[in-house]
Amino acid sequence: MRSLSRRPRRSTRRQLLGTGAGLALAGLAGCGSHADAKRTNSDDPWRQFEGTTLNFISENTAPTAAIAANLRPFTELTGIRVNIVTLELTALVQKVALDLASGQSQYQLVYADPYQVLAPYAKGLVDLRELASESSLPQLEGGFDDFIGTQLDAAGRFSEPDAVFALPYDCPTMIWQYRADLFEKYGDQLGNDLGFDPKPGDSSTWEQYAAIASWFNDNASEVEYGTGHQAKQHDSLMCDFSNLLWAYGGDYFEDGTTVGRIGKVDPGPCQLADDAGIAAAEMYASLLASADPASRTWDWDGVGAAFRAGRIAMCPNWHEFAASNETALPGKVGYARLPKGPARSANHYGGCGIGISANTLPNERRAAWLFLVWSTSPEIQLANLKSKAGGGTPTRTSVYELPEVRDAEQRPSAMPNILTAPAVSEAWQDENIGLRPKIPMWNECDTAIYTQLSRMLVGDATPAEAMRETAKRFDRIVARGWAG
Missing domain, CATH: 3.40.190.10 (Periplasmic binding protein-like II)
Known part of the structure; x- marks a missing residue:
């Protein structure tokens, strides 16, 4: 053309x-x-x-x-x-x-x-x-x-x-955003204390992420907390949790790949109450327990602002926050695909x-x-x-x-969002991409999951109770069908 x-x-x-x-x-x-x-x-x-x-x-x-x-x-x-x-x-x-x-x-x-x-x-x-x-x-x-x-x-x-x-x-797309300068400064100490290589990479797990977060809580004066999350009772909470749900082998519905990638009018019974869904909820609750307490008030903008302000050492967030990261923390931020769970790494698209x-x-x-x-x-x-x-x-x-885009993957970069290209190119692979259900009733289901997750995070429901109640609500919503 x-x-x-x-x-x-x-x-x-x-x-x-x-x-x-x-x-x-x-x-x-x-x-x-x-x-x-x-x-x-x-x-x-x-x-x-x-x-x-x-x-x-x-x-x-x-x-x-x-x-x-x-x-x-x-x-x-x-x-x-x-x-x-x-x-x-x-x-x-x-x-x-x-x-x-x-x-x-x-x-x-x-x-x-x-x-x-x-x-x-x-x-x-x-x-x-x-x-x-x-x-x-x-x-x-x-x-x-x-x-x-x-x-x-x-x-x-x-x-x-x-x-x-x-x-x-x-x-x-949600990826791991972290203070590369602090990981460099404390890398040897982190590795010695925790017993694994803390540098974010393909072998990193969510359990290791949680351990790194706790270590920063106790040992680094440059930040107040190791991690922060978009855990407000909002669509952002569903997005944040879903990364762990898929990583732990759970999903919202059977054949989640098809439901997420192509979509279905009738996705069948909800799978959140399965063992994998409950295990993911337990891990998420544990992770939030040691995260910045303000996480429960933050959506993606809130956690992004906290990261740029130097309040937290790392967070999962949408990759297009890189442009503002590079303005506030030039040369200090690293980007990687999200940690893996027992099943895989999953990065919410x-x-x-x-x-x-x-x-x-x-x-x-x-x-x-x-x-x-x-x-x-x-x-x-x-x-x-x-x-x-x-x-x-x-x-x-x-x-x-394009050669100029490839060149921009390295600092100094006139296209700061492209600094995330190695991470998102991995995140978009079939085995790593995280796709929420594409169903006509999703808006109601979304409200159901983030409402129950919020109850879990404030102690009004156990992880198992939150997943079971959400699954019941999903099934009622789907059974009612779509009249649009």
Whole structure:
């Protein structure tokens, strides 16, 4: 595919940010019934829908911040204007549900969270293979196969293994983030006292992680606690616990790999009350007992801030916190895949995709396809990676293979999130990725698991009681079915 940059202009960052802000605040076009986009005869496939306005509803994420700050190239390339509306995820889900139910398409482009949008509303999204097969439209550079396979499945598919309802757009993944300077300073003492090599690596276990955390509690003056966690009664608690659940051989449902990767409408009975689930809960409770007590008030932002402030020596957190880590603690942070349990290392993937509402009219959805091709292209993913306004990490294999990206894996790096590339590349392997259940009822199940885990952490339930009660609640939720 030829370069996506058309008639390049020099723009200051202030100008780009001003453009993005203006687009985000602009009044939405397309409300109510409206005519289809006009298709013009053009030798340039990118200019077929010049004059069209599209609306993109997104969670407030790093890739969307970067794109909103630099939309001018897309408009210059296509003649299409894009309004970007960013919301907190719960509000986004409500608006998307109402829009899909209306039969109209106020939002042609949708940030499709796999669990709260894709799973319950897959029938309301376009199968993107249809647009990819149209020879008159610009094609995906590298095709669907250039997207990292586990991410294309987890963020883009539901129920059937072939249809693609969204393109991987962001890819936050939980990894081990640690004070490399302190591990270097105390490494010999740690090893002598604990009897194992404390350096985070493929052989590290959760039991060793807990021992290292306790050692830092007692022996290092630079930090108050060895570890911190995102254990607030919130979605973050489910995310944090799930790493241990999978590592200890447990899962939410039988055939968890399929339920997490492709998704199911009916996943069967909950497995949390099995021995492996209870063992994971016991280990998690033990780990939190010696962690920073404020962990029970922190989500991912809270634990990230505590780590950057030098309060804790290590934590599991989403890899895209690396950019802020490198600003606060330049050169002092290390990144590794999460420790392993009796079964494996499991690293929670939280990525989302971008899709097209099936309510869009024929030409309108083709115009939306142009934005999908452009916004997920290797060129734009590389630009997002470099963006000062935000920017996530790529979802395409080809971007990680670029020489400048490979070079950025070493400090000094102009792309600090890429310092995590060795860790996340391991985390995304089939045997290491952690995928929560992709089922239409997940939002209710999520609330059930983090509510019971919270009871466990404050002593109102034993680990076994928490898992058994959660399993009962899951089964009731799933049995009730999905009416969406």
